[in-house]
Structure formats: structure tokens, C-alpha cells
Amino acid sequence: MALLWLPGQIEGNFLADVEKFRDENPISSFAGYIQLQARYRNLHEAAICYFEGRLHTLRDRQLENRDRQLRILVNQVIDHILRHESMSRNDLKEWCQVLTKTMQNHRGYITVPVAILYAFHTLRLKNYEDEELTREIEQITKRMMKFLRKEKCAIPIWVRELLHANWGLDYDFRIWGMEELLFSEPRLKDLAMAMHNNDNDYIVRNLDDIFNNIFSPPPPKNLSAQTRVASIAALFHLLRGNYRMQATRLMESLSSDHQHFFLFDHELQLVNKVLLDHHMEHSSIVQM
Numbered sequence: 628m629a630l631l632w633l634p635g636q637i638e639g640n641f642l643a644d645v646e647k648f649r650d651e652n653p654i655s656s657f658a659g660y661i662q663l664q665a666r667y668r669n670l671h672e673a674a675i676c677y678f679e680g681r682l683h684t685l686r687d688r689q690l691e692n693r694d695r696q697l698r699i700l701v702n703q704v705i706d707h708i709l710r711h712e713s714m715s716r717n718d719l720k721e722w723c724q725v726l727t728k729t730m731q732n733h734r735g736y737i738t739v740p741v742a743i744l745y746a747f748h749t750l751r752l753k754n755y756e757d758e759e760l761t762r763e764i765e766q767i768t769k770r771m772m773k774f775l776r777k778e779k780c781a782i783p784i785w786v787r788e789l790l791h792a793n794w795g796l797d798y799d800f801r802i803w804g805m806e807e808l809l810f811s812e813p814r815l816k817d818l819a820m821a822m823h824n825n826d827n828d829y830i831v832r833n834l835d836d837i838f839n840n841i842f843s844p845p846p847p848k849n850l851s852a853q854t855r856v857a858s859i860a861a862l863f864h865l866l867r868g869n870y871r872m873q874a875t876r877l878m879e880s881l882s883s884d885h886q887h888f889f890l891f892d893h894e895l896q897l898v899n900k901v902l903l904d905h906h907m908e909h910s911s912i913v914q915m
Contacts, residue, residue, distance in 0.1 A: 630813045630850070631710060631851055632811070632851050633702070633705065633709065633851055634853055635705065635706075637702045641674075641703040645673050645674045645677045648673060648677040648680075671721075678704055679725065681700050682697075694736065697739060701743065705743065705746040709750070719750070727767050734774070737781070737786055741785060741789055741790070744775075748891060750764055751764050751891075752847075755844065775790055776791070783797075784797045789856075789893050792894070793900060796860055800863070812854055814858075817833070822861070825868075825869075827870075830870055831870070831873065834865070838858065838881070841855055842858075843888060844888075844889040852891070855890075855891075856897070859894065862877065862878055862901070866905045878898055878901065
């Protein structure tokens with residue numbers, strides 16, 4: 628799973644913390660919230676117990692750096708689930724139930740449910756050929772996304788692209804300062820470097836292959852939903868450079884060629900919005 632790119636902040640070692648938790652008395656660790664001895668559980672059950680216990684502890688509003696600790700904990704679990712190459716189907720479904728409950732209980736912290744929603748989309752990519760499982764996950768994501776769109780809150784980067792994709796890319800994606808973000812993504816870093824250096828040969832030669840790999844079904848099992856959004860942002864910038872015709876043709880194919888490409892609803896909305904804005908901008912320049 629080396630190519631799997633997850634941009635959320637991850638600190639510590641989740642499994643090491645779970646092992647430590649399993650060897651200790653959870654009653655003293657979490658003030659009696661969990662009555663069962665985690666040391667008698669398997670690692671999967673202990674991980675869920677540990678996660679739910681930590682969430683319970685983080686309900687204390689007086690806790691220092693509470694919001695940051697919550698984000699890091701959720702990112703740790705997401706990283707654990709998505710990088711696990713041999714997790715059983717039943718264990719995965721149980722984690723989906725736990726994370727769905729986590730989204731419902733933390734709607735006020737928009738970055739938490741959105742991080743989980745991106746993880747669920749990534750799970751749909753990873754399990755693309757398991758129609759029953761992906762359909763269940765899709766139902767959860769659509770229901771939660773519909774609910775979260777009604778929340779009145781700030782719309783930071785990544786949130787807009789998922790929940791309000793018809794608005795287009797966030798400002799942070801539309802400025803080329805986001806190149807540092809692309810440099811950290813294994814599938815996009817060479818493209819980002821070529822864009823930075825204006826390496827025409829590399830871009831012309833490799834652009835189609837890069838996007839075929841990212842969006843053609845079945846998708847790679849080590850591909851994140853965030854990578855796909857970041858790649859659309861890269862195309863946004865290519866539309867404004869010397870590669871406008873190739874980028875436009877590629878985006879039009881992503882938008883219309885549903886036999887060759889697979890896009891989630893929010894990705895298709897993003898592509899169509901970027902294309903629409905580009906065509907309007909280009910036509911206004913021509914008229915001038």
C-alpha cells in the first residue's frame with residue numbers, strides 16, 4: 628500500500644497504543660466506561676474498544692488540544708483500516724459501523740466526518756468489485772453527505788470538494804501554492820515537478836497514462852479518494868498553461884466517457900464545474 632496517499636495528519640502508532648491498551652486494565656484507563664477486559668479480546672476487538680474509549684475521553688471539553696487529538700485519533704484509525712491488506716469483510720463492516728456512529732456524534736467538527744467520508748470513498752475504490760459491500764458504503768456516504776450539506780459551518784479545503792463540488796475547487800486548490808501538496812502524492816509528484824519546471828515533453832507523454840491509472844475501472848486498490856480530487860486540481864492548472872488543449876480533451880473524456888472512466892458524483896461535478904468555468908473564461912477572452 629506504499630502508493631496510498633492520505634493527507635490527514637497522523638502521529639503516533641495506533642496499533643502500539645492498542646497493544647498497550649490490551650495489556651492494561653481498561654477500567655483504570657477510561658474511568659469505567661468499558662467494563663470488559665480488552666486483554667482477552669483479539670486485536671480487532673481491542674482496537675475498536677480502544678478507539679471508542681478514546682472518543683469517550685475526548686468528550687471532555689476542558690481537555691487540552693481536544694480537537695487536535697480527535698482529528699489525529701480519527702486519522703490514525705483511517706490509516707489503520709485503509710492500509711490493512713488482510714482485514715476480513717466482517718471486521719471491515721464493523722469498522723464502518725463504528726465510523727458511521729463517529730460521524731453522527733461529531734457533526735459539529737466538520738473535518739472529522741469529512742475525513743471519514745473520504746475514507747469510505749477510498750474503501751469503495753479498494754473494494755470496487757465487491758458490489759454488495761460498496762453499495763452498503765455508498766448508501767451510508769450519500770445519507771451522511773446529504774445531512775452534512777445542511778450544516779452551517781466553515782468550508783475548509785477538502786470539505787468543499789466533497790460536499791459542495793458544484794461550487795468548484797477551493798481557493799487553496801486554485802492557487803499554484805498547492806504544488807507542495809502534489810509533491811507529497813506518489814502518483815502525482817512527477818507531474819507536479821514537470822508542471823513546476825514547465826517540462827513539456829514529460830507532460831505531453833505521460834498525462835493520459837497518469838489519469839487512466841487514476842480513473843479507469845477497476846481502480847488500483849492503493850488509491851485514495853483524495854488523490855483523485857488532487858488530480859482534478861492538477862488538471863485545473865494545466866488548463867491555464869501551454870497544455871490547455873490536451874487537458875481540455877482529457878477533462879471532457881472524464882466528464883462523458885463513462886465506459887472508460889469511473890467517477891464519483893462529487894468528482895464528476897468538480898470536473899464539469901472546472902470545464903464550465905474554463906469555457907466561459909476562454910470565450911470571454913476570445914470576445915474581447
